[in-house]
Amino acid sequence: MAGYPLAEGVLTDQVAAEPIRVGFGRGLLEAGRRDERVVALCADLTDSTQMSRFLDAFPDRFVEVGIAEQNLVTVAAGMARAGMIPFTSSYAAFSPGRNWEQIKTSACLNELPVKVVGSHAGLITGKDGATHQMLEDIALMRVLPGMVVVCPGDSIEAEKATVAIAANDAPSYLRLARDATPVFTTPDSPFELGRAYVLREGSDVTLAGTGALSYELLVCADLLAREGIEAEVIHMPTVKPLDEETLLASATRTGAVVTAEEAQVAGGFGGAVAELLSACQPSRLLRLGVEDRYGESGDPRELLEAFGLTGAGMAQRVRQFLSR
Amino acid sequence: MSRREPLPPGEIQAMAETLRASVMHMLAEARSGHSAGPLGMAEILASLYFGCMKHDPDDPAWEGRDVFMLSNGHTAPILYAALAHAGYFPVEELTSLRQFGSRLQGHPERVSLPGLESTSGPLGEGLSQAAGYAYVLKKLHRNPHRFVYVVMGDGELNEGNVWEAAMFAAKNGLGQLIGIVDRNYIQIDGATESVMPLGDLRAKWEAFGWHVLEVNGHSVTALLDAVQTAQAVVDRPTMILAHTIPGKGVDFMEYDFRWHGKPPSPAERDAWRSAQGLEPAGFDHVAAEKEQ
Numbered sequence: 001m002a003g004y005p006l007a008e009g010v011l012t013d014q015v016a017a018e019p020i021r022v023g024f025g026r027g028l029l030e031a032g033r034r035d036e037r038v039v040a041l042c043a044d045l046t047d048s049t050q051m052s053r054f055l056d057a058f059p060d061r062f063v064e065v066g067i068a069e070q071n072l073v074t075v076a077a078g079m080a081r082a083g084m085i086p087f088t089s090s091y092a093a094f095s096p097g098r099n100w101e102q103i104k105t106s107a108c109l110n111e112l113p114v115k116v117v118g119s120h121a122g123l124i125t126g127k128d129g130a131t132h133q134m135l136e137d138i139a140l141m142r143v144l145p146g147m148v149v150v151c152p153g154d155s156i157e158a159e160k161a162t163v164a165i166a167a168n169d170a171p172s173y174l175r176l177a178r179d180a181t182p183v184f185t186t187p188d189s190p191f192e193l194g195r196a197y198v199l200r201e202g203s204d205v206t207l208a209g210t211g212a213l214s215y216e217l218l219v220c221a222d223l224l225a226r227e228g229i230e231a232e233v234i235h236m237p238t239v240k241p242l243d244e245e246t247l248l249a250s251a252t253r254t255g256a257v258v259t260a261e262e263a264q265v266a267g268g269f270g271g272a273v274a275e276l277l278s279a280c281q282p283s284r285l286l287r288l289g290v291e292d293r294y295g296e297s298g299d300p301r302e303l304l305e306a307f308g309l310t311g312a313g314m315a316q317r318v319r320q321f322l323s324r
Numbered sequence: 325m326s327r328r329e330p331l332p333p334g335e336i337q338a339m340a341e342t343l344r345a346s347v348m349h350m351l352a353e354a355r356s357g358h359s360a361g362p363l364g365m366a367e368i369l370a371s372l373y374f375g376c377m378k379h380d381p382d383d384p385a386w387e388g389r390d391v392f393m394l395s396n397g398h399t400a401p402i403l404y405a406a407l408a409h410a411g412y413f414p415v416e417e418l419t420s421l422r423q424f425g426s427r428l429q430g431h432p433e434r435v436s437l438p439g440l441e442s443t444s445g446p447l448g449e450g451l452s453q454a455a456g457y458a459y460v461l462k463k464l465h466r467n468p469h470r471f472v473y474v475v476m477g478d479g480e481l482n483e484g485n486v487w488e489a490a491m492f493a494a495k496n497g498l499g500q501l502i503g504i505v506d507r508n509y510i511q512i513d514g515a516t517e518s519v520m521p522l523g524d525l526r527a528k529w530e531a532f533g534w535h536v537l538e539v540n541g542h543s544v545t546a547l548l549d550a551v552q553t554a555q556a557v558v559d560r561p562t563m564i565l566a567h568t569i570p571g572k573g574v575d576f577m578e579y580d581f582r583w584h585g586k587p588p589s590p591a592e593r594d595a596w597r598s599a600q601g602l603e604p605a606g607f608d609h610v611a612a613e614k615e616q
Binding site for chain 2: 031039061062063065066068071072074075076077078079080081082083085086099101105106110111
């Protein structure tokens, strides 16, 4: 291990699990305590996006806009213009899925610190099916100039990320998953916007993950190690700005990179890494994620298996990749 | 409160004519831009910036100011003309409209020009932004002394975002929010009532819980009266339906939807200016007036 404090029992059945969005709920409350300019806006999903804690603590600073995602982010922009730090939340399928242009014009071009929180993102949304499994959000938000894009790895990190984006002046996107996922970081684990973290050192291949799949990469690396393949695992909660230095340093050592995300690899995190490597450090690259298709209903675990995104599924793909 | 003394109605009307002349000149020089809306909105912008808004061109971020947001951003030339003549930036700069490197972008960019409160262009977002601002003033700052004005086009009311904002503003009783719809009955593809009928707009806004006023949008006194009435309504937002003539003041443009998104040629501008008894081109008359 590389000195990064991982949770106890991280590769055992004892690993704790909690929805990432729950960490956001705690983080928003903390951000609200630290700065009275923090306000929360929700589009009729207060409980499921975990804004209810903030509502209970700061009812005066909570705004319910109803089922109106375009208005959600444009009202937030107006509030930001009047000096507030607004967090908006809905399902990622609707925000940024439905209001991307409003985010571009009203928040980004206006240079306002609107924080777009997309809950229920990715395959981990599960049973609601393809319409509600937002797989394109990383691509949509990453392409906006000035936008910060954060995909926390677990609930503890989501809490820290929420506090961090509140204190940062930029428009930001925070991607959250619905179901419980393993908690692999600890309250003492470092988190800084724009920083990547080496969770495990290795010299044979670089495994770079974002969001909940960084945990699956730890599992993947453990399986590979049993076969004598030493993988370096890098957790990249900030997709934009990408920690290029950490990734390039690792890619230079290993010469082979694998990315993992539960989102479309085209334009997503895998796309970001591909852009970087092709420009700076041409390396063999395998992008794991969703490849030009939509999701479907199913249990989140079932879906990750079907898409080859569990630790075991990824280990198989990495093996093939390295043997070619 | 006001840092700028309001002009009497007669002078505001004269200012509206000056703004129109500037708009014609800017568009012809840019060889690009929208004509009909900006010309029709001259009295509205003149009434706001020279009649009823609290603002300070020497201190655009003055905390006591009222806020103006232009939602139909394609009508930017009339806003730029109003800001320049109010003193936010040199009038001569107006001819840089839509040029590379200009602070006068094709659609308003808040961060590029002093006095702009909002970035706009894509339709339907201004009312929401204004409502968000008014929400902070009313519910968080509890400051009843500042107003938020937003001008929208009528074609813009096709956008669903507008009606999302309409519900939000009414629900929250945003009395400090004063909207003005430039009701000129045209949009790019033709008459509003044929492209997408808006029907009884008064009834629609009232049904959404708004206080509604209807005025002749070319009457400065009617506009000033309407704003005064709106300011006195504190429990709900007001929408002023301002009936205007698209292309107002330019005989070959009036009522013709084909001028919605098209600029006059320099020759058309010069012909119009001489018919108005103005110099053929340039802002020489403005400079001369300033020196007096």
